[in-house]
Amino acid sequence: MNVIEGLERKLDQLMKEPNNPLLFNQIGVLLYQVKDWKYAEMYFKRAYQLSPVNKDILYNYASLLYQQAQFQKAIPLYEAYLELLKDDKEVMQKVRNCYYQLGEYESAGKMVEQLQKV
Amino acid sequence: MTGKKRLSLCIITKNDQKYLSNCLQNMKEFVDEIIIVDIGSRDLTIAIGKQAGANVYRMEWKNNYSEAKNLCLDQAKGRWILFLQANERISKEQLKEMHHLLENPNVEGYLLYVDRPAQNHRISSPVQSLRLLRNRREYRYQYKAFEQISDERLSNILDAGIRITQQADPILSSEVDSLILLLEEDIKEYPEDSYLQYMYGIELLNQKKYQESIVYFQQACKNVNFDYLFAPHLYKCLSWALISLQRHTEALDVLDEGIKVFPFYSDLLVLRGELRKQSQQYEEAIQDLERSLKTREQLHSIVPRPEINTSIILETLGEVHEKVLNHQQALACYHQAYELNKRNQELLYKIGKLVKKIDSTEILKKLFKVAMEQKNLQQLITLMDIFFQQRKYVQVLAHVKYLESLIGKGEQIESIKFSCYMMLGKVEEARLCFSVINKESPFYNHMLLQRIENYWCYNQWKEAGELLEEINEIESMENSIKAAYHLLHRLFTEKELSYTLLAKQEYEIVSTLMENFLWLGHIEKAQLLLSLLLQGEKEDQYIKLAEPWIEGNHYENIKKIFLCISNEQKQLEFKQEIIESLLRSEYIETAEKLVKLGDSQSLGALEYVLWSKGFIKKIKEWIGKIHSPALQTPTKPSKALVDFYQGLGLAKNDVNFTIEEMTCAKIHEEIGKFYVKAQQREEALSAYFRALQWDPQDDLVQEKIVKMFQKNSSQFHVFLEEKCWILEGGWFHHKQEFIHYVQGLIYFKNQLFEKALAAFLKIGEDKSSYPIAFAYMIGSLWLAGKEAEAKRRLKEQSKTSEVFPLFFYICKNYALGRLDEGHRQYPYSELIMLEKQRIRDSSYE
Numbered sequence: 001m002n003v004i005e006g007l008e009r010k011l012d013q014l015m016k017e018p019n020n021p022l023l024f025n026q027i028g029v030l031l032y033q034v035k036d037w038k039y040a041e042m043y044f045k046r047a048y049q050l051s052p053v054n055k056d057i058l059y060n061y062a063s064l065l066y067q068q069a070q071f072q073k074a075i076p077l078y079e080a081y082l083e084l085l086k087d088d089k090e091v092m093q094k095v096r097n098c099y100y101q102l103g104e105y106e107s108a109g110k111m112v113e114q115l116q117k118v
Numbered sequence: 119m120t121g122k123k124r125l126s127l128c129i130i131t132k133n134d135q136k137y138l139s140n141c142l143q144n145m146k147e148f149v150d151e152i153i154i155v156d157i158g159s160r161d162l163t164i165a166i167g168k169q170a171g172a173n174v175y176r177m178e179w180k181n182n183y184s185e186a187k188n189l190c191l192d193q194a195k196g197r198w199i200l201f202l203q204a205n206e207r208i209s210k211e212q213l214k215e216m217h218h219l220l221e222n223p224n225v226e227g228y229l230l231y232v233d234r235p236a237q238n239h240r241i242s243s244p245v246q247s248l249r250l251l252r253n254r255r256e257y258r259y260q261y262k263a264f265e266q267i268s269d270e271r272l273s274n275i276l277d278a279g280i281r282i283t284q285q286a287d288p289i290l291s292s293e294v295d296s297l298i299l300l301l302e303e304d305i306k307e308y309p310e311d312s313y314l315q316y317m318y319g320i321e322l323l324n325q326k327k328y329q330e331s332i333v334y335f336q337q338a339c340k341n342v343n344f345d346y347l348f349a350p351h352l353y354k355c356l357s358w359a360l361i362s363l364q365r366h367t368e369a370l371d372v373l374d375e376g377i378k379v380f381p382f383y384s385d386l387l388v389l390r391g392e393l394r395k396q397s398q399q400y401e402e403a404i405q406d407l408e409r410s411l412k413t414r415e416q417l418h419s420i421v422p423r424p425e426i427n428t429s430i431i432l433e434t435l436g437e438v439h440e441k442v443l444n445h446q447q448a449l450a451c452y453h454q455a456y457e458l459n460k461r462n463q464e465l466l467y468k469i470g471k472l473v474k475k476i477d478s479t480e481i482l483k484k485l486f487k488v489a490m491e492q493k494n495l496q497q498l499i500t501l502m503d504i505f506f507q508q509r510k511y512v513q514v515l516a517h518v519k520y521l522e523s524l525i526g527k528g529e530q531i532e533s534i535k536f537s538c539y540m541m542l543g544k545v546e547e548a549r550l551c552f553s554v555i556n557k558e559s560p561f562y563n564h565m566l567l568q569r570i571e572n573y574w575c576y577n578q579w580k581e582a583g584e585l586l587e588e589i590n591e592i593e594s595m596e597n598s599i600k601a602a603y604h605l606l607h608r609l610f611t612e613k614e615l616s617y618t619l620l621a622k623q624e625y626e627i628v629s630t631l632m633e634n635f636l637w638l639g640h641i642e643k644a645q646l647l648l649s650l651l652l653q654g655e656k657e658d659q660y661i662k663l664a665e666p667w668i669e670g671n672h673y674e675n676i677k678k679i680f681l682c683i684s685n686e687q688k689q690l691e692f693k694q695e696i697i698e699s700l701l702r703s704e705y706i707e708t709a710e711k712l713v714k715l716g717d718s719q720s721l722g723a724l725e726y727v728l729w730s731k732g733f734i735k736k737i738k739e740w741i742g743k744i745h746s747p748a749l750q751t752p753t754k755p756s757k758a759l760v761d762f763y764q765g766l767g768l769a770k771n772d773v774n775f776t777i778e779e780m781t782c783a784k785i786h787e788e789i790g791k792f793y794v795k796a797q798q799r800e801e802a803l804s805a806y807f808r809a810l811q812w813d814p815q816d817d818l819v820q821e822k823i824v825k826m827f828q829k830n831s832s833q834f835h836v837f838l839e840e841k842c843w844i845l846e847g848g849w850f851h852h853k854q855e856f857i858h859y860v861q862g863l864i865y866f867k868n869q870l871f872e873k874a875l876a877a878f879l880k881i882g883e884d885k886s887s888y889p890i891a892f893a894y895m896i897g898s899l900w901l902a903g904k905e906a907e908a909k910r911r912l913k914e915q916s917k918t919s920e921v922f923p924l925f926f927y928i929c930k931n932y933a934l935g936r937l938d939e940g941h942r943q944y945p946y947s948e949l950i951m952l953e954k955q956r957i958r959d960s961s962y963e
Contacts, residue, residue, distance in 0.1 A: 069800075069842035097801055100789070103844050105758035112765030 003033050021050035025057045032064060040064055048077070055084045059091070071098040087118045123150035124220060126196030126253065129172075130154075130186045132179075134204035135161040137285060141204050142170040148213040149200065153193050155186045163204075181300055184259035194253055201249045205285040206232070212280045216250070219278055227251035228278035229422060235286050241320050241355065244422030245313070245348050250278060263300035264317045269346040277423045312341035316352045319359070328359045335359060339372075350376065350383035351422060357389055366393055384410035385424040388431055395434065400442045404946045407435040429459035436468065443698045443724065444948035445476045453481055463500045470504030475699070486517070495524060502534070509637060511538040529554075533561040540572050541634070548572075563595050570603060571631055575638060579611050602627055609646055620654045629659070633666045641670070648675060652682050660688070661695045668699045673708045680715050690719045698724060698949065706731050723947035726940030730933045730953050734960065737900075737929050740909075741922045753812060753847065755782045766792055782847065783813035790822065799826070803834070804843045811856065812847040814890050815924065817931045823860065824867045849887045859887060862894055867935070871902035893924035901932065933957055 007030045014023045024047035031040035044061035051057055062077035078095045082088065092115050099108035127149040131138060142152060152172035156164055157179040167174045175193060177186055191199060198220050202208075208216070208230075219228055228250040234240065245266050251257060257272055259265040298321050305314045319334035335356035342349050353376030360369035373390040380386060391406035410424075410431055417423065436451030449472040456465040466485070473482050482501065489497040498521060505514045515538045522531050532551045539548035552569070555562050566589060573582035586607055589600055602624040620628060632647035644666075651663060660679050667675045676696060683689045693712060700709040701724075709728055713721070721728065755763075760777060763769060763785045769777060786809035793802035803826055809819045827834045837843075838857055850856040862877035875898040881891040892915065899908035915921060934957055940950045 071842070097798070100762065101801070101804055101843065103846060105756065105762045109758055109762040109765050112762060116765070 003030050006030055007034075019050060021047045021054060021057060024050065025054070025060060028060060028064070032060070037064065037068055041068070053080070053084065055081055058084070062091075062094070066094055066098065069101070071101045074098055089115065089118055092118065123196040125149045125198045125200060125217075126151045126153055126190075126194035127200050127202060128153045128155070128187070128190035128194060129167075129202055129204055130183070130190070131156045131159055131163045131167065131204050133159045133161045134163045135159075135166055137205040138163055138166045139170065141202065141207065142167070142172065144207050144210075145202070145213075146170065148210075148217070150196055151194070153190050155189050155193075157186055181303075182262045183300075184261055184265040187259045187265055191253065191258065197253055199251055199253050202282065203284065206282045207285075208280060208282055216278065216280055219250070219276075219280075222276075224274060225276050226254075226272055226274040228276055228280075230278050230280045230282050231423065232282045232284055234284045240324050241358075243317060243320060243348050244351055247422070248272075248275065248347070249282065261301075261304045261314065263297040263304065266313055269313075269343070273345070275347060275421055277418060277421050279418060310341055312338040312343075312346070312352075313348065315341065316348055316355070319352075320355060323355060323359055326362075328362045331359045332356065332363075344379050347422060350380040350386070353380065354383070354385050354389065357386070361389065361393065366397065369393060382413050382416070382420045383422075383424055384413040384420070384431075385426045387413065388424075388426045388434065391431075391438070392434060395438050395441070398441075400438050401944065401946050403438045404435065404442075407431055407438065411435070427458070429455045429462070432458070433462075433465060433468075439948070440472070442722070442944075442947060443694065444946065445472050446478075446952075447948050448472055449476065449478075449481065456485075460494075460497065463496065466497070466500045467504065470501075470508065473504075474508050476702075490520060493524060498524070506534070506537070509541065511542050514538050529556070529559050529561045533565060536565050537568060540568055541637075543638075545572070558594075560594075563589070563592060566592075567599070567603065570607075571634065574606070574610055574643070575635065575640060579607075582607060596623075598624060599627070606631070606647075609650065610643065620650070625651065625654050625656060625659070629663060632663075636666045636670070641672070645675065648678065652679065655682070657683055657685060657688050661692055664692065664696050665699065668696065668703060668705070671700075671703070671705045671708055673711055676708070676712060677715060680712065683716075686717065686719070689716050690721075693719065694721055694724055697721065697728060701727060701731055704731075706735050723940055723944035723950050726937055726944075727949045727953045730937055730957065733929070733933055734957060737926060740905075741926060753782045755780060755785050759785055763789065768792055781812065783809045783816055783819065785809075786812065787816070787819050787822075790819075799833075800837055800841070802826070803837055807843055807856070807860070808846050810860070811845060811850055814849050814859065814887065815927055815931075817934070820863055820867065820931075824864055827864050849890065851886060855881055855885050855887055859891060862891065862898075866894060866898060869901070871898040874898045875902070889920050890924050893921050893928055896921065896925050897928040897932065900929070930957055930960065 007027065010023060010027045010030065014020065014027065017023055024043045028040045028043035028047060031037075031043060041061075041064055044057065044064055047054075047057045048061050058077050058081040062074045062081065065071075065074035065077065075095060075098050078091050078098070081091055082095070085091070092111060096108050096111040096115065099105070099111060125148070127145050129138075129141070129152070131154055145152070152167070152170065154164075154167040154172045154174045156167070156174060156176050164174050164176070173193060175189060177189055179186075187201065190201070200216075219225070227248050229244060229247040230249040231247055232242075232249075234242075243264070246264065248267070251267070251272065257267050259267055301314065301318055301321065305311070305318055308314055315334045315338035319331040319338060322328075322331035322334065335352060338352050339356060342352060353372055357369045357372045357376065360366070360372060370390065370393055373386050373393070376383070376386040377390065387406045387410035391403045391410065394400070394403035394406060410426075411428065413420070414424065414428055414431070432451045432455035436448040436455065439445070439448035439451060449469060452465050452468045452472065456462065456469065459465070469481060469485070473479055482504065485497070486501050488494075489501060498517075502514055502517060502521065505517070515535060518531060518534050518538075521534075525531070532554050536548050536551035536555075539545070539551065552565055555565060566585060570582050570585045570589075573579070573585065586603060589595055589603065598621060602620070606628070628647050628651055632644045632651065635641075635644040635647065648663070651659075660683055664676050664679045667679075680689065680692055680696075683692055693715075697709045697712055700706075700712065706728075710732055713728065759782065760780070763780070764777070766789065768788045786805045790802045790805035790809060793799075793805055803823070806819055806823050806826070809816060810823060813819070838860060843853075845851065845853060845856060850859065858877050858880040862874045862881075865871070865874035865877055875895055878891040878895045878898065881888055885891075896908045896912055899905070899911065912921070934954060937950055937954045937957070941947065941954070944950060
């Protein structure tokens with residue numbers, strides 16, 4: 001099954017379950033795969049609104065924002081994720097990078113410190 | 119002695135009474151028994167042997183050396199056997215060392231090298247050096263002559279590092295012929311035996327029958343097992359025979375194969391290096407020779423030991439470096455070579471020549487000091503001669519006193535002093551020296567001629583004429599020399615240019631005189647002599663002839679010499695040598711003019727250096743010497759940034775800078791590298807952008823950004839124009855301004871100057887980055903060949919003092935980039951490296 005077919009199937013499902021955050025997330029992932037960043041962001045955003053403490057949704061939405069260099073928006077999502085999964089090194093590195101990209105070296109330095117403790 | 123004996127000395131003798139007692143005396147206390155097998159002595163050999171306590175066995179000689187050696191082995195009781203000839207000796211120190219070797223349980227035999235003063239140029243096989251071996255029943259010799267223990271039986275052989283000195287013996291030398299006859303019998307019996315084919319090839323090589331030797335070597339190569347002791351030497355011999363017949367391509371094939379199979383046998387690398395040198399593949403030659411030197415560092419473990427010594431390799435390497443104008447490296451090689459072989463005075467002259475060229479006298483001073491300390495007369499005289507040739511007359515006069523204390527007062531010393539005083543124009547002092555010289559002395563004639571030259575120098579024609587009459591009377595002076603001086607006299611007094619061709623000796627006289635006149639500043643007279651010398655059509659001498667004209671930047675005379683060269687290759691060599699010297703003296707315009715003479719030819723690495731020197735000179739001339747404020751001071755990073763940088767663990771890696779020395783640009787550059795390592799491309803690019811924002815002229819960062827662009831230009835553009843990255847530093851306040859700058863830089867670095875200009879032009883005059891963008895604009899125009907427009911635009915600008923240092927910096931980096939290209943093409947070029955260093959060190963002011 002290719003991505004487009006998968007996408008069509010998920011959209012059909014979404015018609016039946018319009019408030020299912022996981023479906024929004026899955027569609028976001030498929031759109032991410034076909035590099036449709038704009039719509040992927042829309043679906044991840046909706047998924048996040050519907051389920052703000054789901055770690056997969058948080059991770060996916062933040063990753064998309066990071067990829068789009070929207071570091072300011074990505075940081076709170078990554079941080080929310082870290083509330084759920086404290087020692088995820090990869091995500092901590094992403095937060096560190098976000099702060100560096102924003103020129104917030106103090107926060108970037110703190111994240112480096114935390115990383116060293118893991 | 120009880121129990122098993124340790125070392126048995128075995129000697130085959132025949133009429134050796136002359137040497138035997140000395141040999142036995144030398145060896146007696148170091149061996150446990152002596153076995154002598156005599157093959158038909160009619161003198162006192164046997165008696166001497168018995169008297170010394172040797173076990174002597176007589177053997178009926180059946181033209182078979184193996185039989186004799188095997189009889190020794192049958193009779194010997196020692197665990198080790200040492201074979202010597204009666205006329206051979208080993209020094210006591212080395213004999214002591216030898217006993218340690220016998221303790222090694224993993225070795226079956228040792229090679230001892232034999233110094234044969236009477237047969238220095240004879241090639242011999244390393245198999246004949248296997249003189250020390252374990253006494254085992256299975257080790258038995260085969261073949262009638264050049265006997266050998268089969269390689270299949272005897273392995274694990276090491277080099278003993280011990281030398282045997284052989285006394286010259288005319289009888290033994292004549293025995294070589296009979297050995298060859300025996301070898302021929304062996305080869306008839308075993309025609310497919312690779313060892314016999316190889317040995318016969320060697321004997322043919324010794325007789326200079328190259329063509330015939332090749333046939334045997336080639337057969338041996340087909341039949342040889344690469345594990346055989348003689349196999350590397352076989353390849354060397356075959357290649358040597360081919361080289362002797364100028365069959366270089368085939369020799370190279372043999373050497374290539376040999377080097378593949380025997381990578382540690384450095385002689386093959388040296389021969390290939392020499393061949394490559396001859397075919398002007400200098401960089402490859404350097405590679406081979408350097409590799410051979412490296413290989414020789416583990417010489418003790420190489421079996422058989424390569425024969426070409428380090429001093430010769432270094433000398434050859436020096437010659438190659440000289441060919442590619444790497445004078446400093448050549449000097450270092452010759453110096454090292456000389457330290458290893460102080461008998462080679464030729465090396466001192468080579469050192470002297472280079473010292474003069476690069477104007478670095480330290481080595482000569484050091485050598486002189488050592489020679490004085492060691493009272494090494496030969497070295498002192500050679501060094502004095504070098505100083506004299508380099509016209510360091512004051513220095514020679516200072517040292518001559520020391521020489522006098524060693525060899526005493528005499529005419530030689532007075533003649534040296536006379537020459538120095540004459541050249542220094544101290545005629546009275548010179549006359550004093552001359553007055554003590556006996557008329558019959560060989561120095562007298564020489565000094566008389568020098569006096570004539572001196573009179574010519576100062577237009578004292580009458581006095582010169584009188585001395586010329588005097589030399590007519592001197593019988594001991596060659597007529598050709600008298601004729602040459604008369605010819606020169608006519609030339610100066612009548613300006614008559616005789617068309618007599620100069621013979622070698624006369625040519626030397628005239629060319630030395632020309633150099634003297636030039637040194638003394640008598641240009642016109644030197645020019646007259648030059649015309650005379652050029653009639654000689656001695657093209658090989660033309661570089662030497664042109665060299666003295668470089669110092670005064672006499673382009674016309676250099677051109678005159680060049681135009682007399684008919685051969686294209688010689689023209690190229692002339693250009694390379696003379697241009698290099700001109701550039702060393704900063705005569706860039708003359709060098710540029712010389713390049714244009716004759717057919718256009720590639721000058722190799724020198725072309726890059728010539729371009730660079732001309733380029734920087736032109737820029738400096740254009741911008742003049744305007745004192746201006748230095749480039750913007752680098753900004754110190756905030757504590758937070760430093761903490762972050764240190765937190766990433768990068769501070770530990772950077773050994774070049776302390777934290778206090780780190781600038782914002784440097785820290786971001788390091789962070790960029792960190793992200794590159796983590797394969798986070800966009801993060802890295804963002805860090806490099808930030809480094810560039812802090813220091814827009816950082817060439818390293820510029821290079822990194824350009825490389826990232828080249829790797830994926832579309833992704834680069836998306837990142838640059840669409841992604842969110844922040845601006846830092848004081849140069850750029852708008853993203854678009856920075857984008858134009860980066861685009862301009864990429865075009866500039868790719869030498870697309872028109873496009874670069876267009877991009878830089880988009881940065882408005884009101885922007886803080888404008889001065890630097892403007893400097894790039896001027897640079898783009900300049901490099902696109904639009905110098906007039908560059909000048910016009912600059913004239914319109916009021917802040918030239920701000921732009922000039924930036925412009926100079928840009929041009930400097932551009933020149934360094936071009937030189938990097940040259941370095942990639944000619945990685946061994948010292949000239950390019952030195953020029954890069956010179957540019958890096960050059961400042962705008």
